[in-house]
Amino acid sequence: MNKYLKYGLMVALSTIVTMANSQTSKTEMGVNVNKALWRINPNTYKLMDAVNAKWYRGMFFILEYYDKYKKGEDWYTSSYLANFIQAKRDNPHYKMVLSIYWSFADKNMKLPAPGSTQMNDYKGFLQEVLNYVGHDIDKLVISNEPMWNTLASDRVTNQDTGINPSVEFHKQVAQVINEWKQNNNGDLDIYVGALNALHKAENRDADDVVGMINFANTTPWIKGIDIHPHTHNMEDLESIMYEAREMLHSDKDIIMTEYSLVWRWAQHLNNKLPETFATQYNYPTEYTVKNYLEKAQHKRVSKKEWNDLFSQLDWWIPDFPEYVYNWCQQYGVSVTNYAFGSNMPLLNQELPIDDGAPFFLNQLYQGRFVQPTADGLSKHAFIWQSFKQVNAPN
Numbered sequence: 001m002n003k004y005l006k007y008g009l010m011v012a013l014s015t016i017v018t019m020a021n022s023q024t025s026k027t028e029m030g031v032n033v034n035k036a037l038w039r040i041n042p043n044t045y046k047l048m049d050a051v052n053a054k055w056y057r058g059m060f061f062i063l064e065y066y067d068k069y070k071k072g073e074d075w076y077t078s079s080y081l082a083n084f085i086q087a088k089r090d091n092p093h094y095k096m097v098l099s100i101y102w103s104f105a106d107k108n109m110k111l112p113a114p115g116s117t118q119m120n121d122y123k124g125f126l127q128e129v130l131n132y133v134g135h136d137i138d139k140l141v142i143s144n145e146p147m148w149n150t151l152a153s154d155r156v157t158n159q160d161t162g163i164n165p166s167v168e169f170h171k172q173v174a175q176v177i178n179e180w181k182q183n184n185n186g187d188l189d190i191y192v193g194a195l196n197a198l199h200k201a202e203n204r205d206a207d208d209v210v211g212m213i214n215f216a217n218t219t220p221w222i223k224g225i226d227i228h229p230h231t232h233n234m235e236d237l238e239s240i241m242y243e244a245r246e247m248l249h250s251d252k253d254i255i256m257t258e259y260s261l262v263w264r265w266a267q268h269l270n271n272k273l274p275e276t277f278a279t280q281y282n283y284p285t286e287y288t289v290k291n292y293l294e295k296a297q298h299k300r301v302s303k304k305e306w307n308d309l310f311s312q313l314d315w316w317i318p319d320f321p322e323y324v325y326n327w328c329q330q331y332g333v334s335v336t337n338y339a340f341g342s343n344m345p346l347l348n349q350e351l352p353i354d355d356g357a358p359f360f361l362n363q364l365y366q367g368r369f370v371q372p373t374a375d376g377l378s379k380h381a382f383i384w385q386s387f388k389q390v391n392a393p394n
Contacts, residue, residue: 007176012032012281027328028095029391030055030336031322031364032258037080037103039340040087043280047343047365048094050377051384052391057097057257057337058084059144063107066125076132085136089280089311097257097337098127098133099194100173104150106123111169119169123176130180131314137188139255141172141226147196147208157207167211189254192216193226199239204247217249224253232263234323256336259324260362264315269293269355274312281305289313296369297346303379307369310381318382325390341365343378 019259023159030053033039037058048056055223060081068075076082088094104111112118124340134140143149146166154165170192179191194214197203204210229240237259269290272278278285283292292309310316315342328336341363354360360368364387367378380383 006211006273025334027325027333028055029093029268029325029334029337029387030057030097030337031052031340032057033340034258035059035061036082038264039342040084042090044340045087045091045345047377050375051364051388052393054093055095055138055288055335056087056338056340057099059101060098060129060227061099061101061103062122062129063103066122069113069125069128076355077341081129081133087131088136096136096139097139097255097335098137099144099257101144102146102173104154105148108151110151111165112167114172119172123172126173126176127180130177130184134180134186134188139189139191139223140177141191141193141257142170142177143193143257145194145196145228146170147203147206150208153207155206157211164207164211166208167215170212171215174215174219175223181221189223189253190221191224191226191253193224194228194257195225196228196230196243197240198243198247199231199236200229204243208232213247216252224248224251224255226255226257228258229256230260230262230265233261234316237261237324238327240351241327241333245331250332254331254333256333258326259336259338261317262357262359262362265358265361265388266356268313268315269353269358270317271313273309274356277309277312280308290353290355293369297351297353298347298349300367300369300371300378302371304375306366307381316381319386320383321387322390339363341367341380343372343376 028269031048033056035058040056040058065075065079068078081354084095088096112122139367147155150166158163171354174190174192180186181188181190195209195212213225216225225244227244229237229241231237231240241254242258248254270288271284271291273283273287273292275285277283278287310318324336339359339362344367346368362385364380365378370378370380372378
């Protein structure tokens with residue numbers, strides 16, 4: 001029997017028991033702005049409300065603002081954290097996820113040694129950040145993607161000492177957060193992660209992943225883990241959710257603050273436009289999807305034209321959010337965050353179309369390419385409606 005089908009049957013049985021005990025909870029699907037914290041502002045509240053999104057998620061690039069902190073500069077205002085948390089203060093029904101981005105690999109930096117001056121300085125700044133925003137955060141992820149944001153050499157356990165630098169570093173980060181929580185009557189939930197590509201055995205068996213899962217499973221005050229499935233196909237996306245649940249104790253939660261089929265889309269952007277569509281809208285027969293997007297970002301197209309195109313693309317999955325929601329219910333994922341996007345046209349119309357990693361197609365709002373409809377919203381092709389439907393209140 002297929003392992004996912006087998007597990008799905010097991011989940012179905014446990015779900016029946018859980019429902020009988022009235023303990024089931026609906027997966028809540030929110031939005032994600034990554035590092036663009038400024039996208040959460042009074043002008044975008046209506047965009048969240050239009051798709052029934054209560055959760056919003058962003059990343060705080062802590063090392064970049066640590067430098068400002070050390071120089072005595074205003075790190076808080078320049079980081080856009082102020083307006084990011086203001087959304088929740090303006091809308092008490094909103095809930096926030098914040099991921100801490102430790103950009104050691106980006107900067108080619110080794111992790112600081114435990115007890116070092118550098119480590120203690122980072123801890124001090126993290127406490128300062130929590131003093132500003134800790135009481136506004138609902139879920140705090142201790143690292144964005146430690147598997148990719150950490151140098152490979154720091155992900156390997158030292159055979160002499162038995163210490164894994166990445167696991168040890170992230171444990172200390174989590175401990176700082178928990179100590180702040182205990183000392184300040186905080187009620188935020190703490191998550192390990194986010195972990196990536198768990199459908200691959202080499203990632204599940206990696207020293208740092210094994211260590212972080214063990215830390216999450218054995219630490220009572222760790223709520224669970226965060227995962228980021230960015231995949232080539234639907235099967236891999238479900239596989240990641242399945243493997244995460246298999247590795248994690250049943251009393252631990254999973255959140256999914258990023259997800260997409262970005263590598264599937266990347267395979268098709270150089271496909272030619274469907275012949276029927278090209279004829280209907282007078283595009284050259286040799287035009288590719290990439291050519292079309294390049295032209296659309298210079299002059300945005302109508303919602304009807306955009307939908308007509310995507311309805312004819314055999315690689316597009318219009319009800320993607322519905323599949324994700326059903327799997328989240330199966331595998332015990334409490335909160336997901338889908339890319340928010342923007343309702344505004346692109347300011348720099350010469351920005352190249354990244355056909356290697358087209359994350360821009362993974363957005364609810366496509367103001368870069370699509371004219372707003374009568375309600376003022378630049379909705380993505382069918383994804384917007386599917387997301388709204390599965391996210392409707394009970």
